[in-house]
Amino acid sequence: MKQENIVVVGGGIAGLEIASSLGRKFKSGNSNSPSITVLDRDSAHIWKPMLHTIAAGTRDISQQQTTYAAQARDCGFTYQPGELNGLDRTGKHISIAALYAPDGRLLIPERTLPYDKLILAVGSQANDFDTPGVKEHCYMIDSRVQADAFNREVRLRMFQCLGLDQELSIAIVGGGATGVELAAELIQLAEIAESYGAVGLGSKIHITLIQSGPRLLDAFPESISQAVRDKLEALGIKVLTDTRVLSASVDGLNTADGNFIPAAMLVWAAGVKAAEVMSQLDGLECNRNNQLIVNNRLQTTLDDSIYAVGDCASLTLPGSARPLPPTAQVAHQQAVYLIRHFNKILKEQKIPDFRYRNLGALVALGEYDAYASLGQFGLFKNGFIRGKIAQISHAMLYRSHQSNLHGFWRGSLLWMVDQLNKKVRPSIRLD
Structure with a gap:
């Protein structure tokens, strides 16, 4: 054999x-x-x-x-x-x-x-839908390499805006989980950077989140979409819905309604x-x-x-x-x-059909908040939760993935190392 x-x-x-x-x-x-x-x-x-x-x-x-x-x-x-x-x-x-x-x-x-x-x-x-200028001027966050490249550039731009006392505008196209979560994390980055001496950085960062449809997170219940939008706007993020991007250029985005959205950095997180x-x-x-x-x-x-x-x-x-x-x-x-x-x-034997269980969905806005829809199974069918419980649920999904890769004990050790590093290492990347 x-x-x-x-x-x-x-x-x-x-x-x-x-x-x-x-x-x-x-x-x-x-x-x-x-x-x-x-x-x-x-x-x-x-x-x-x-x-x-x-x-x-x-x-x-x-x-x-x-x-x-x-x-x-x-x-x-x-x-x-x-x-x-x-x-x-x-x-x-x-x-x-x-x-x-x-x-x-x-x-x-x-x-x-x-x-x-x-x-x-x-x-x-991400799907650029053949939108002119996207490949040339927009960052995408689909891989480890792309995420790292964006991080290196955003830290350089933040350093520059502090040194030159100028503002930094970032436009994110796509109101799904990636766009929403990235917007919140960037606000958190600026907030923590201020605690490390980047005084006034938060007031210099301006983030615009652009969604072509009528609401953010269209795969989530409408109540979560509205709650997330309210929270993002409270954090100072400008949210534009029903706004379709026609093209991207080195200094911003042209939209179908004839407006121009200026931005020094562009992120495309729309479509799949x-x-x-x-x-x-x-x-x-x-x-x-x-x-x-x-x-x-x-x-x-x-x-x-x-x-x-x-x-x-x-x-x-x-x-x-x-x-x-x-x-x-x-x-x-x-x-x-x-x-x-x-x-x-x-062994070329027949196997049963795949069955999918919709266990809900989670979106986390950094340390600010989190929201979870509870899916179609369980006691709280079609309900949703928010806050600390949702944040813990979001974290546990990652720990479950680590356990699947490394086994329970090694996955648990990795979790422990993460907790220790939170105590002894900077909470944002500073190198």
């Missing part, structure tokens, strides 16, 4: 949870145990709902990242650096784009990687789509957002040896009019489903 090659493309929430769990499961097996390989273009993983805190600098990137090489050693899988470039379903291999150094040197030429089972978990990115390469994978069926269409067992519709999970997959459950949303909750549940049934998958 030959050894099965399981290739997981993407080391995000779903991909890394799957690889870590399967790697531990088969780590001490015999020579016929399947090999698990993770392909990712980055060198480390950060829980995606935390990226806005990395972007603002209210969390330390080095503390919160999980390096793939270390995780691979601990869990028994193999890490390959690189980016998916193509797929050959007949030959059962993927092609990996050439890898270059920052100075342009070719490090590793294009190569191929064979698979028996392929799990695509490449996540998603999968990477362009997903629409070019040997004829696999995808939608207009480049998400692969999957069946109720998370298999792609044209190839049952290829699975897609998380934000890069589109699954419409029976009785539903719309696909599942691209959220961390969906990605985690799909990862748990594949992990639970993977032995049967390897």
